[in-house]
Amino acid sequence: MSDKVTLQSVAESFSRACGVPKKVAEQLARAFFDTVVDGLSNDESVKIDGLGTFRVVEVASRESINVTNGERIVIAGYKKVNFIPEDGLLVSNLVSDMPDVREDVVADDEETDVSNDTDETDIEETSEVDDETEDVSEDITTSEDEEPIDAVEAEVNMVEVPEKVEVQEDEFSGIDMLICTPESVEEIRLELEQARADAERKLIAAKEAHREVLRLEALLDKMEKSMVPECAEEEQTPETEAEPVPAMVAESVAKENLTIYEDIPSVAKEESAVETADEGQKAEEVAQTPVEPVEESLETVETPSVVETAEDENVTVNLEATTEEPSSEQEESTDVAPAEEDTKSAAEEAVQSTDAEVKQEDVTAEGAEENKDAQAEALNRLLSDKSAATPEPVRKKKDDGHYWIWILTPILVILIFGVSVVMYKAHSDKEKTELKQLPVEPKNHATPVKKQAPVVKPKVETDSIQSNTNVPAETTATEPAKSKAADNKSTAKPKTYILQRDETLTKVSRKFYGTKDSVRAIIRANKFKDPDNVPYGTEVILP
Amino acid sequence: MTNTEFIKSLSEKTGMTAEQLEPMVAQFIGAFARELASGRVVSVQGFGNFESREKAERKMYNPTTKSYKIIPKKVTLNFKMSATLKDKINS
Incomplete structure (x- = not known):
């Protein structure tokens, strides 16, 4: 899209790059594509190493509609040339793809850094332990140290191997694609510099890792040496005599x-x-x-x-x-x-x-x-x-510190657990007491009818009777009272009831019979003309 | 047509040996690819246009995992054959 380059200019750059005469280069370029065309015209696919594959593909005939007159037309099938570029044709030459490679390198470096960090932490930990305890813990730590060392070595190997591979790849790509022209030389130089920088970085990382390995080894040697004199001393004193045996054992396993x-x-x-x-x-x-x-x-x-x-x-x-x-x-x-x-x-x-x-x-x-x-x-x-x-x-x-921890941690855990349990118990007791107190209070505030209702049954009956007699006037009887009234309707129910404002027959039925199903009976008893619209103030006969 | 066959036929046309041609072809392809990589369209008369196209970064939705995946931008090489090549092939 940007600028078009003809084959001639490509040939020119090629001739500059290889010191081939321009004419020869152009000839070659022409011949190159002519042979491709020859190959394709024989219905063959042409595979060129480093470039890709040209292939003849049949395009089936298809129907279409002429936009201007709306007629259906058939577009005849034809053959077309399909080009499948080889993997990395552009990638190896593209500048825009370079960042990806760099990212990979960075990731590698990070990995090595991480490994180094972990090694350092290991060493620090072990050294701390050494400071604290010098006896058997040493044996344990030394034997633990051996593992990290192996790991470090393995990591170093891991780091080094891919490095070599990458370098080789770089070389190959350079040889394949970039030769001769000043531009290409510059590009190669850039790539070389990058590769060199990467290699140096990795080398430094590897060296660091190696140094860590050496340090660990030195530490191990030191510990072993320090153990040997102990053994010598221990023969003199009976108290320390027991150490060498477990120490040696600990070394081995x-x-x-x-x-x-x-x-x-x-x-x-x-x-x-x-x-x-x-x-x-x-x-x-x-x-x-x-x-x-x-x-x-x-x-x-x-x-x-x-x-x-x-x-x-x-x-x-x-x-x-x-x-x-x-x-x-x-x-x-x-x-x-x-x-x-x-x-x-x-x-x-x-x-x-x-x-x-x-x-x-x-x-x-x-x-x-x-x-x-x-x-x-x-x-x-x-x-x-x-x-x-x-x-x-x-x-x-x-x-050792380890065993003190072993002793102390369970004790601490138990203590904390116990304290928490005690606290919880106390808290729950408090809550219970509060809960017990709470329900009592509303009862005090409640109406005497309500309060007495659950306490004694015979009393309730009498009370409810009273309430039922009172209710028609007050119309504020509580629900339990109502239900009780419904239970005792045979005795408590008055014969007539004056309908209050905003009161329906359903409400009345519910009030005196406990259910709204008795509405029909009420209606039947009263013989209302329009049971849906009964004015308030009317006297309702309760059947 | 394999690479060796291609080189052979090319050597017949140019009069150079296959041993001579092979590195030259490789270098020519290198120059060709570099032109393309720099974002230019290489048009070969009587053959077609080679164009490198940058595919922008895009999100892909995986319905099974219901997760979005970012597909990074990439550069593809596009080839469109010329009318003369079409005629030649279809004739």
Whole structure:
């Protein structure tokens, strides 16, 4: 529509673009379309790569009406050439379509940004958790960190792959379509710049992602390193000794930590059975008989966290320590007992441990108390040490922010629920009382007839009789009274009634018989000439 | 008529080999398409007019989902054969 370009000018631009002589170019252009015409004239479709398909289509003959004289005419069928452009013929060359490509690129960038953001948040969260709790939570977080890293790597791959593909596409399109002319060179340059900018942007994004991966890896290494010295230290002190075992376990399987805690005792119990027997004998020697089950239960609790050798070391170290500071360790034991209960309860909530375990824990708590009573005895000290040694790791394992949340949130929820229930109850009670009070008040205001009607029946009858006698004059009797009057019409009904203003026979019937169906009877009794138009003041005989 | 057949017949007319022609044809089509893409009408005498038309963005109503969908604007290529080509084909 805008400006027409002849084939010559196209050929000219083509010749400029490829350095082909103008004459040759024009010749080629002519020949190009001549061959197409030749192909089409043989009733063939001509397919040209990069341009499209020319096809001969038959147009059926059709009837039409001559507009000038209204005659019907038949437009003869003919053949026409249909051209189906190849996909992307214009798209690859159109400037107006460039924004679409850009939009795609932008979308890609956004996706990468989002992924980076999520990674950062993950890291922040984990680091926060690390600051708060350094013991077992580390293991969990590290194992959690591993997953994000994989995800990040996957994302990086995802980002990189499409990038390459796009670049290739750009190159192809450039080679296919844009060559030689200064215009085309400029266009290519523009495209190149765009592509380069996009590539750079994506590269930066990918680099960032890669950096995140590195950072995460470094974090993981650090955590692992920090765990190793802990293990070394833990051998020296019995309190932290229990940590490495769950820690290692936690490393291997993060989320199944708790289930593993459950699993370990079953394995470790068998190993520790011998030891329990030995120590049980020791207990028999010095301590009373009731202490035995306590000790055993204690050890069964111990075993999940402590390995055989570690336990031996525990005992020896504890013995030494107890000789030095018996009082402080007993305190520890007493302190630990409730803490243990808390942690265990948390564990129960989290893992839903069996009732038997709970009982064991209770017994351990009792045992701790018993130890407190029997302070003088060395074996008891040992026991207390054990209780001090065993519950503490347990507490350390589970004394995370997570478990506090586990404990606190249900309590809070219950509290809130309870308060709300109490409030609701109080409120509803108030409302009830109000409701009770409310209906009483209108009764007080109501007419004496109405008030007395529901209370006692014999009274009602008499009252209604009275009201019925009064009503004709007043004409303001209430409905219940009316109904009652209808019930007792045989006694209450007067023989005649003077029709009031704006009162119809129907109303009268309703007033004295309760229904409007008695109108006919009234009319029959009175023998009205015009029952539809009875003047007020007339005396109506009530049958 | 496939592309190879087209190139073959073209080479017979111009006296150039198919190997020579193929890139040239591709470049010619590129120049042709660029003219069209810039919104100009390319008229080939004795053949027809090529015109790129911009289809405006429009709303489409889907009766089953009862939702409107915006179909973005697009550019289509329109070809109208010339009278001489019509005569040639219909003769």
